[in-house]
Amino acid sequence: xxxxxxxxxxxxxxxxxxxxxxxxxxxxxxxxxxxxxxxxxxxxxxxxxxxxxxxxxxxxxxxxxxxxxxxxxxxxxxxxxxxxxxxxxxxxxxxxxxxx
Amino acid sequence: xxxxxxxxxxxxxxxxxxxxxxxxxxxxxxxxxxxxxxxxxxxxxxxxxxxxxxxxxxxxxxxxxxxxxxxxxxxxxxxxxxxxxxxxxxxxxxxxxxxxxxxxxxxxxxxxxxxxxxxxxxxxxxxxxxxxxxxxxxxxxxxxxxxxxxxxxxxxxxxxxxxxxx
Numbered sequence: 095x096x097x098x099x100x101x102x103x104x105x106x107x108x109x110x111x112x113x114x115x116x117x118x119x120x121x122x123x124x125x126x127x128x129x130x131x132x133x134x135x136x137x138x139x140x141x142x143x144x145x146x147x148x149x150x151x152x153x154x155x156x157x158x159x160x161x162x163x164x165x166x167x168x169x170x171x172x173x174x175x176x177x178x179x180x181x182x183x184x185x186x187x188x189x190x191x192x193x194x
Numbered sequence: 195x196x197x198x199x200x201x202x203x204x205x206x207x208x209x210x211x212x213x214x215x216x217x218x219x220x221x222x223x224x225x226x227x228x229x230x231x232x233x234x235x236x237x238x239x240x241x242x243x244x245x246x247x248x249x250x251x252x253x254x255x256x257x258x259x260x261x262x263x264x265x266x267x268x269x270x271x272x273x274x275x276x277x278x279x280x281x282x283x284x285x286x287x288x289x290x291x292x293x294x295x296x297x298x299x300x301x302x303x304x305x306x307x308x309x310x311x312x313x314x315x316x317x318x319x320x321x322x323x324x325x326x327x328x329x330x331x332x333x334x335x336x337x338x339x340x341x342x343x344x345x346x347x348x349x350x351x352x353x354x355x356x357x358x359x360x
Contacts, residue, residue: 114216156247
């Protein structure tokens with residue numbers, strides 16, 4: 095029998111895999127991908143609760159989360175491209191200046 | 195029984211692909227594992243009676259966002275590996291805080307499982323899209339419009355950022 099707890103545990107595990115990615119990788123593209131994993135974990139959580147309480151609102155919020163994820167990806171990748179054009183690197187440790 | 199097998203297979207695939215995304219050496223491999231991960235999550239949504247979200251997941255994530263990542267990975271053609279100047283000591287304090295957060299989260303999940311709240315009878319059915327549309331265009335109309343403005347601003351911002359001359 096699969097209960098709500100199973101889905102919550104899966105979501106927590108996925109979220110912390112994303113956190114590990116953000117903390118340990120230095121390539122900013124992979125860091126953004128890890129953030130997408132974390133947003134996906136949140137969506138699993140929302141939809142699992144929507145399933146348990148048989149309430150559609152959780153799925154509506156998951157739509158909003160996907161919308162924000164798309165906006166974040168577009169702007170984040172634009173920033174990465176602009177940065178790469180100036181500094182020829184995507185290492186986040188070298189991104190310490192506001193201007194140069 | 196089928197439900198249990200489906201869940202564990204999907205969970206193993208999702209977590210396995212996520213681990214590969216985080217650990218893959220090459221960014222291109224990372225992106226491809228990310229596609230596989232999103233598709234597995236979409237199947238999980240179908241199991242949870244969220245068919246509309248599953249379709250959106252495949253279209254927007256696997257079809258749109260990941261292609262954007264792939265474009266950037268191909269554009270950013272690195273001459274030296276990005277991980278060259280990594281300092282492992284820097285992570286100590288953050289790692290401690292995150293492991294405390296993991297413990298707190300696991301405790302909260304265990305407590306939730308202990309209480310075992312019962313859900314109401316099934317009202318989510320095949321008319322999933324209809325229900326979501328009804329909620330979006332009545333109760334959540336203002337957030338919906340704000341989300342569309344957010345997407346417009348993000349679109350303009352991405353175009354401005356990616357232009358050759360600022």
